[in-house]
Amino acid sequence: MNCPASxxxxxxxxxxxGLIRWAAALSGMALIHxxxxxxxxxxKPKPRHVKITAPLPRxxxxxxxxxxxxxxxxxxxxxxxxxxxxxxxxxxNFLEDKQLIECPCHxxxxxxxxxxxxxxxxxxxxxxxxxxxxxxxxxxxxxxVTL
Ligand code: FES
Numbered sequence: 001m002n003c004p005a006s007x008x009x010x011x012x013x014x015x016x017x018g019l020i021r022w023a024a025a026l027s028g029m030a031l032i033h034x035x036x037x038x039x040x041x042x043x044k045p046k047p048r049h050v051k052i053t054a055p056l057p058r059x060x061x062x063x064x065x066x067x068x069x070x071x072x073x074x075x076x077x078x079x080x081x082x083x084x085x086x087x088x089x090x091x092x093n094f095l096e097d098k099q100l101i102e103c104p105c106h107x108x109x110x111x112x113x114x115x116x117x118x119x120x121x122x123x124x125x126x127x128x129x130x131x132x133x134x135x136x137x138x139x140x141x142x143x144x145v146t147l
Contacts, residue, residue: 047146047147048146048147049144049145049146049147050064050066050067050144050145050147051142051143051144051145052064052069052142052143052144052145053141053142054075054140054141054142054143055075055140056069056071056075056143059096060072060073060075061094061096061112063083063094064083064145065083065091066082066083066084066147067080067081067082067083067128067145067147068080068081068083068094068101068112069130069143069145070112071143075132075140076132076140077132078130078132078143079113079127079130080127080128080129080130080143080145081101081110081112081113081114081125081126081127081128082114082125082126082127082128083125084125084126085103085105085108085121085125086108086116086121086122086123086124086125086126087103087105087106087108087119087120087121087122088105088106090103090104090105090106091104092104092108092110092125094112099112100112100117101114101125103119103121106119106120106121107119108120108121110124110125113127114126114127128145128146128147129145129146130143130144130145130146131143131144131146
């Protein structure tokens with residue numbers, strides 16, 4: 001003999017159990033993000049490579065949106081400096097006549113090597129690695145900046 005009330009009991013129990021599991025899973029997922037943020041865990045983005053073909057301008061400075069690429073006069077040594085100010089994140093400019101990097105927001109100043117000279121910024125500008133590419137005869141053909 002089948003009793004309709006006893007048949008509904010397992011279905012209702014399974015539904016409530018499933019609901020509790022889903023609620024527990026969602027609560028756990030909601031807590032993971034602030035917990036990881038609190039512990040300082042961050043996922044680093046993949047490095048990006050930006051290729052600049054030689055020759056650079058006579059000044060030895062090439063400006064991109066995210067960095068300045070500087071090269072010595074023989075172009076064999078190069079370095080890239082971030083254009084993001086370490087104070088509040090404005091985009092810095094290179095003053096060629098003064099050989100300085102200056103932030104237009106609060107006038108922090110940096111050397112072309114990214115070292116802080118003056119202003120409210122407390123840290124140096126970030127330096128990105130640069131690979132100098134040469135052809136078989138040793139002539140510089142380009143630069144690869146890793147961001
Ligand atoms: S944001 Fe550059 S000095 Fe303030």
